[in-house]
Amino acid sequence: MTQRPKPQRLDAIRAGVESAGREVVTIYRRDFDIQTKADDSPLTEADMASHHALVDLLKIQTPQIPVLSEESGEIPYATRGSWARYWLIDPLDGTKEFIKKSGEFTLNVALIENGVPVFGIVHAPALENGGTTWWGQVGEGAWKQIRGEEPQAIRVRALPDPEHEPWKVVGSRSHGAAEFESFCADLPYNERVSMGSSLKLCLVAEGEADLYPRLAPTCEWDTAAAQAVVNAAGGEVLDAHTLEPLRCNQQDSVLNPYFIVCGQRDERWKQALAKALNTQF
Numbered sequence: 001m002t003q004r005p006k007p008q009r010l011d012a013i014r015a016g017v018e019s020a021g022r023e024v025v026t027i028y029r030r031d032f033d034i035q036t037k038a039d040d041s042p043l044t045e046a047d048m049a050s051h052h053a054l055v056d057l058l059k060i061q062t063p064q065i066p067v068l069s070e071e072s073g074e075i076p077y078a079t080r081g082s083w084a085r086y087w088l089i090d091p092l093d094g095t096k097e098f099i100k101k102s103g104e105f106t107l108n109v110a111l112i113e114n115g116v117p118v119f120g121i122v123h124a125p126a127l128e129n130g131g132t133t134w135w136g137q138v139g140e141g142a143w144k145q146i147r148g149e150e151p152q153a154i155r156v157r158a159l160p161d162p163e164h165e166p167w168k169v170v171g172s173r174s175h176g177a178a179e180f181e182s183f184c185a186d187l188p189y190n191e192r193v194s195m196g197s198s199l200k201l202c203l204v205a206e207g208e209a210d211l212y213p214r215l216a217p218t219c220e221w222d223t224a225a226a227q228a229v230v231n232a233a234g235g236e237v238l239d240a241h242t243l244e245p246l247r248c249n250q251q252d253s254v255l256n257p258y259f260i261v262c263g264q265r266d267e268r269w270k271q272a273l274a275k276a277l278n279t280q281f
């Protein structure tokens, strides 16, 4: 297998992702065309501008590592199934939030090794202060940087005691609202927050939320980069049925199973999840 890119190269890739983010924000601030993809989801000029910028960046920085993008067109499993290491990117995650101008969209870049997201960059270019980036490398640590400020190491938080403080549960603004509400209704005292895109996983990674149940469809490129950040910050992204960590590139389909993102877990967590998911572990 080719070598994992060195830290300096990963820093250069992060700078390149932030530069692609500036192109996206230029489009965000003016009128843009919206098309509809075959699966009925929206596509803007910004999705494609970001796709080209990120693919070009990765081809220059690491020509030996293949790239799979949401906007690449399908690469059959017969080809990608043999990739021991590849880049998995979502050029614009939260396209609906981009169109609604909520600012809650991200550029996601993940390095996958043998199905496991080991390094990820999640960049939200339109958040306050000119954009925020989260990144993490499993086994090394996770960081958050608001543009113009120093990077801060981030870590998931311990679950609060729900007798005194609510568990913070984050959900999508646009997908799976009914399932989210019924999951939360079975949890101990909790507070709900809505957010678009991979930012939900980043909130768990930085200890601003405790759980993100995703009981609605997503694809591997929606989650892989932020999964690496969550793992590097001490949390997990678990299949909602098996409670095993999500893996990429295991089958023809790029759809994820329904999943739960969590920070630090303990016995209370296990009991609460068993009730909310109506299952036994």
Ligand SMILES: Nc1ncnc2c1ncn2[C@@H]1O[C@H](COP(=O)(O)O)[C@@H](OP(=O)(O)O)[C@H]1O
Residues within 6 Å of the ligand: 041, 070, 090, 092, 093, 094, 095, 096, 171, 172, 173, 174, 175, 195, 196, 197, 198, 217, 218, 219, 222, 255
């Ligand atoms: N029916 C479906 N099948 C697969 N993925 C879906 C889906 N409905 C929504 N998604 C994914 O959910 C993502 C948005 O999630 P959220 O609502 O949490 O922001 C979308 O990302 P994109 O915006 O990159 O297309 C899309 O990939």
Ligand SMILES: [Mg+2]
Residues within 6 Å of the ligand: 090, 092, 093, 094, 221, 222
């Ligand atoms: Mg997406």
